[in-house]
Amino acid sequence: MNKALPAGVQRHEFDGTERLATQGEPVYGEPTEGEWRAWNPNRSKLGAMLELGMDTGLAGGETVLYLGAASGTTVSHVADFAGPTYAVEFAARPARDLLEAAESRERLFPLLKDARKPETYAHVVESDVDVIVQDVATRGQARVALENRQFLADDGRLLLAVKARSEDVTREPAAVFADVREELSEGYEIMETRRLEEYHADHLGLVARPR
Numbered sequence: 001m002n003k004a005l006p007a008g009v010q011r012h013e014f015d016g017t018e019r020l021a022t023q024g025e026p027v028y029g030e031p032t033e034g035e036w037r038a039w040n041p042n043r044s045k046l047g048a049m050l051e052l053g054m055d056t057g058l059a060g061g062e063t064v065l066y067l068g069a070a071s072g073t074t075v076s077h078v079a080d081f082a083g084p085t086y087a088v089e090f091a092a093r094p095a096r097d098l099l100e101a102a103e104s105r106e107r108l109f110p111l112l113k114d115a116r117k118p119e120t121y122a123h124v125v126e127s128d129v130d131v132i133v134q135d136v137a138t139r140g141q142a143r144v145a146l147e148n149r150q151f152l153a154d155d156g157r158l159l160l161a162v163k164a165r166s167e168d169v170t171r172e173p174a175a176v177f178a179d180v181r182e183e184l185s186e187g188y189e190i191m192e193t194r195r196l197e198e199y200h201a202d203h204l205g206l207v208a209r210p211r
Contacts, residue, residue, distance in 0.1 A: 008081025
């Protein structure tokens with residue numbers, strides 16, 4: 001499983017349990033041990049993808065565009081080990097917490113923008129980012145990934161957490177995931193998918209690269 005961990009992410013023991021960890025200021029009350037802080041996969045879809053051994057392609061030091069940063073729980077861990085990390089969040093309330101998380105992280109750049117409207121932040125985000133991490137609670141999640149593909153390097157990766165209930169609460173998650181995969185294939189080649197049920201109900205983790 002460790003093969004999938006990027007540089008800057010390690011397993012450390014917290015309260016007798018070995019857990020994923022990054023080095024940085026705590027953000028959401030997570031346990032700490034020295035400079036290391038536990039990365040809780042129950043509160044982070046990307047953390048769950050790493051915990052489940054998915055091949056995210058993350059090595060450490062990448063330029064990242066993070067869509068749906070919310071209050072910064074996951075993107076703060078990303079900024080601990082990645083390079084420049086652009087964090088897009090639309091809602092004002094979580095964005096205030098995100099700004100706080102960024103205060104101690106010089107590589108984290110919060111953007112109070114709508115991930116469905118990449119033209120509003122295209123002047124800020126550099127082109128050819130290495131990774132797009134997407135965790136947005138909105139209908140049309142595949143469309144968001146396709147609209148933001150313009151920022152991704154040709155050999156970059158999309159790490160997408162698909163929330164079935166955000167697309168359609170009335171349909172079976174498996175059917176929703178199939179539709180998202182089909183639409184996504186307009187612009188991406190899907191490399192790996194895995195249900196994240198151990199940590200997040202009705203979620204699919206997906207790794208893709210641009211076509």
